[in-house]
Amino acid sequence: MELYEGGCDLKLLETLEGHSDRVWSLAWNPATGASGTPLVFASCSGDKTVRIWEHTPSPSATWTCKAILEDTHTRTVRSCAWSPSGKLLATASFDATTAIWENVGGDYECVSTLEGHENEVKSVSWNASGTLLATCGRDKSVWIWEMQPGNEFECVSVLQGHTQDVKMVQWHPSTDVLFSCSYDNTIKVWADDDDDWQCVQTLGEPNNGHSSTVWALTFNASGDKMVTCSDDLTLKIWETDNVQMHSGDGYAPWRHLCTLTGYHDRTIFSVHWSSGGIIASGAADDAIRFFVGNKDGLADGPSYKLLLKKEKAHDMDINSVQWSPGEKRLLASVSDDGVIKIWELVSLSTGNGY
Amino acid sequence: MSEKFSATLRIGDLSDFIAPSQACIVSLKGLKSNSTKPDKAEVSTSNKQLQRDPVKISLKDCLACSGCVTSAETVMLEKQSLDEFLSNVSKGKPIIISLSPQSRASLAVHFGISPLQVFKKLTTFLKSLGVKAVFDTSCSRDLTLIESCNEFITRYRYSQSMDDESCKSSLPMISSACPGWICYAEKQLGSYILPYISSVKSPQQIIGSIVKHHVCQELGLRPDEVYHVTVMPCYDKKLEASRDDFVFQVESRDETCENGLRTVEVDSVLTSGELLELIQLKAEDFKALEESPLDRMLTNVNEEGHLYGVNGGSGGYAETIFRYAAKTLFGRDINGPLDFRTVRNSDFQEVNLEVEGKTVLKFALCYGFRNLQNVVRKIKSGKCDYHFLEIMACPAGCLNGGGQIKSKAGQSPKELIQLLEAAYMENVLVADPFKNPLVKSLYDEWLEQPGSQKAKRFMHTDYHPVVKSITSQLHNW
Numbered sequence: 001m002e003l004y005e006g007g008c009d010l011k012l013l014e015t016l017e018g019h020s021d022r023v024w025s026l027a028w029n030p031a032t033g034a035s036g037t038p039l040v041f042a043s044c045s046g047d048k049t050v051r052i053w054e055h056t057p058s059p060s061a062t063w064t065c066k067a068i069l070e071d072t073h074t075r076t077v078r079s080c081a082w083s084p085s086g087k088l089l090a091t092a093s094f095d096a097t098t099a100i101w102e103n104v105g106g107d108y109e110c111v112s113t114l115e116g117h118e119n120e121v122k123s124v125s126w127n128a129s130g131t132l133l134a135t136c137g138r139d140k141s142v143w144i145w146e147m148q149p150g151n152e153f154e155c156v157s158v159l160q161g162h163t164q165d166v167k168m169v170q171w172h173p174s175t176d177v178l179f180s181c182s183y184d185n186t187i188k189v190w191a192d193d194d195d196d197w198q199c200v201q202t203l204g205e206p207n208n209g210h211s212s213t214v215w216a217l218t219f220n221a222s223g224d225k226m227v228t229c230s231d232d233l234t235l236k237i238w239e240t241d242n243v244q245m246h247s248g249d250g251y252a253p254w255r256h257l258c259t260l261t262g263y264h265d266r267t268i269f270s271v272h273w274s275s276g277g278i279i280a281s282g283a284a285d286d287a288i289r290f291f292v293g294n295k296d297g298l299a300d301g302p303s304y305k306l307l308l309k310k311e312k313a314h315d316m317d318i319n320s321v322q323w324s325p326g327e328k329r330l331l332a333s334v335s336d337d338g339v340i341k342i343w344e345l346v347s348l349s350t351g352n353g354y
Numbered sequence: 355m356s357e358k359f360s361a362t363l364r365i366g367d368l369s370d371f372i373a374p375s376q377a378c379i380v381s382l383k384g385l386k387s388n389s390t391k392p393d394k395a396e397v398s399t400s401n402k403q404l405q406r407d408p409v410k411i412s413l414k415d416c417l418a419c420s421g422c423v424t425s426a427e428t429v430m431l432e433k434q435s436l437d438e439f440l441s442n443v444s445k446g447k448p449i450i451i452s453l454s455p456q457s458r459a460s461l462a463v464h465f466g467i468s469p470l471q472v473f474k475k476l477t478t479f480l481k482s483l484g485v486k487a488v489f490d491t492s493c494s495r496d497l498t499l500i501e502s503c504n505e506f507i508t509r510y511r512y513s514q515s516m517d518d519e520s521c522k523s524s525l526p527m528i529s530s531a532c533p534g535w536i537c538y539a540e541k542q543l544g545s546y547i548l549p550y551i552s553s554v555k556s557p558q559q560i561i562g563s564i565v566k567h568h569v570c571q572e573l574g575l576r577p578d579e580v581y582h583v584t585v586m587p588c589y590d591k592k593l594e595a596s597r598d599d600f601v602f603q604v605e606s607r608d609e610t611c612e613n614g615l616r617t618v619e620v621d622s623v624l625t626s627g628e629l630l631e632l633i634q635l636k637a638e639d640f641k642a643l644e645e646s647p648l649d650r651m652l653t654n655v656n657e658e659g660h661l662y663g664v665n666g667g668s669g670g671y672a673e674t675i676f677r678y679a680a681k682t683l684f685g686r687d688i689n690g691p692l693d694f695r696t697v698r699n700s701d702f703q704e705v706n707l708e709v710e711g712k713t714v715l716k717f718a719l720c721y722g723f724r725n726l727q728n729v730v731r732k733i734k735s736g737k738c739d740y741h742f743l744e745i746m747a748c749p750a751g752c753l754n755g756g757g758q759i760k761s762k763a764g765q766s767p768k769e770l771i772q773l774l775e776a777a778y779m780e781n782v783l784v785a786d787p788f789k790n791p792l793v794k795s796l797y798d799e800w801l802e803q804p805g806s807q808k809a810k811r812f813m814h815t816d817y818h819p820v821v822k823s824i825t826s827q828l829h830n831w
Binding site for chain 2: 078094122154317
């Protein structure tokens with residue numbers, strides 16, 4: 001039985017305090033949560049620090065802050081991302097730099113600092129193989145860096161295309177295609193054409209795109225669907241041809257599939273698609289919402305329905321929501337209220353999520 | 355003002371690279387597409403200003419502000435526009451025009467004729483407007499190259515002679531001809547990079563110096579009486595011409611105006627595209643124009659009427675200095691083309707000279723912002739083993755400058771570059787700058803020899819780190 005058929009609930013497992021300013025973002029370490037490795041995630045904040053949190057297995061089953069990464073960034077740390085191997089953490093800061101941290105026996109060492117952005121760096125993302133890193137920021141540019149031996153990073157491209165602040169960059173989960181979204185209301189898709197990277201598609205208002213700032217984007221598990229969230233109070237689902245995308249037979253364009261409208265009444269800052277197909281959104285109304293594909297309505301084309309809305313999940317704006325890796329339906333959320341919350345989405349009919 | 359602005363906007367998407375940033379000290383209504391759309395207060399930004407009147411900013415403002423990296427295309431170019439040029443034409447000032455070989459190639463591709471024909475027809479066209487002479491910056495570039503060769507040998511020997519800290523900043527030597535790069539280095543990178551940059555002026559400023567300090571004297575004119583215009587592939591050249599370093603006091607024999615006039619080496623810069631605009635404005639059937647003889651005084655044209663110059667669409671700095679250094683330092687004559695090897699992409703190429711199994715010369719061409727970033731990072735971390743870097747801000751170098759004529763409908767940027775590269779050396783004989791008779795006589799009559807006191811005074815310049823303004827820091831708070 002699907003989780004949501006019998007209704008479900010969002011259970012708060014823990015509230016983590018420690019940051020002394022708003023928490024902007026978090027990232028689960030993808031190499032944790034399986035085969036006995038305890039879950040780990042990083043959170044970053046306006047207090048200029050990054051905190052590393054680790055789950056302590058039973059009996060107490062709580063979260064502890066294992067490390068505080070400080071004295072490197074001189075301003076807000078806006079975004080963080082683990083490399084696919086979980087060995088490196090990249091952090092993007094308003095101090096115009098991106099730092100690369102390596103976990104050396106539990107100690108996090110800053111092994112490289114990427115300079116180049118003119119001012120605030122807003123987001124950072126690793127590609128699927130961990131060889132490329134993308135950053136973006138208020139200078140309207142998107143940068144692609146290639147990892148070299150010895151933790152050296154070379155800039156392979158500086159992409160000018162957005163006309164405003166770029167809010168987020170995100171690599172496709174399986175191909176080396178980069179997505180960016182901006183205050184200019186568009187999503188841009190970037191691909192390598194042998195010698196340099198090019199914008200291969202712009203998803204804007206004329207293509208059923210957003211009519212205000214696009215804050216975040218995320219992919220489904222198979223990588224043929226993407227959801228974007230915006231200040232225009234909608235979520236938009238996009239799709240592409242999975243077969244063409246992986247055949248290497250040219251670029252597979254993305255098209256608008258549907259718009260989830262009427263569910264949000266404040267800006268949606270964050271959206272994340274779980275491996276099990278549940279979309280979570282975090283918004284300026286302090287609520288977390290969950291959406292799933294609606295199997296009943298296929299006659300009218302694909303549609304998505306609201307599964308659950310958690311009011312007052314935080315006391316202030318929710319800046320990021322992220323599903324954990326591993327078996328459990330764990331979700332972490334961070335907010336302007338300065339705390340991190342760990343939730344579990346549980347099915348009411350069975351009392352747990354399995 | 356506004357119609358002029360849209361003309362500059364037309365080239366705005368030519369990724370010549372970074373547009374005015376939010377930290378610009380002048381509130382540029384309309385230039386920065388200010389939006390009043392609410393945004394989450396991630397940081398305080400300055401884009402909430404709403405001003406109805408157009409704001410004028412001079413290139414001097416631009417140079418002094420640490421807000422932008424390079425900005426020339428998108429700001430109002432009051433002093434450097436076609437209108438300004440036309441108004442000087444109508445005033446009847448003696449006008450001298452110096453044409454870059456990249457602009458020649460751009461017009462040649464546009465009209466489908468040879469660069470030599472372009473040069474001769476342009477001479478006809480410009481003289482019909484009242485221009486006195488049309489010169490060629492390949493000529494002054496030969497002087498830039500000779501001074502650069504001389505500077506390189508000095509730096510190389512210095513770096514070999516001592517082993518202390520001070521000689522660390524002698525190499526790599528970095529070319530100085532690209533104003534976008536200079537602007538970026540002064541504003542974003544600052545003092546650690548500037549000592550590496552060659553002190554030799556760009557071909558534009560060298561021809562400016564020759565025209566205003568030497569030719570004027572020969573012609574019996576005061577430097578401020580002559581209006582000197584260059585035609586360049588690049589908008590940032592306008593910024594270069596506006597630098598305070600290239601303003602000088604007119605030395606007057608007339609005692610009464612002893613602290614009077616200040617003038618500049620280059621009064622105005624037009625881009626290749628603006629020159630085309632001028633041709634179209636005058637409704638000339640360009641291809642049907644007569645071909646006038648070229649002004650030989652400062653033009654690389656030989657007795658038989660052939661153009662000559664060095665290889666390389668961005669000025670041939672790495673190639674010329676490499677050959678000269680190989681010969682001078684190691685007695686190696688390199689015949690045939692240099693073996694440039696693509697390193698990461700076509701805009702990053704290197705060439706090495708090995709002597710007894712040891713790499714003694716390592717030069718690179720480094721074009722475009724991304725490649726520039728990487729060498730700069732290497733220099734900063736002390737891991738740069740190049741001896742010379744030819745850095746140009748534009749991908750594909752100067753032939754692809756932001757001021758070049760845009761590609762025609764259906765023509766890809768890559769196709770256009772290929773056409774420009776082919777046209778660039780069409781009709782041009784490859785010649786050693788040291789054998790240029792015009793440059794030789796400039797040294798004989800005026801500058802003495804490469805690196806002399808006189809050459810230092812007229813052919814070299816300085817760079818200054820731009821201190822971050824309080825305003826830009828506040829905006830970046």
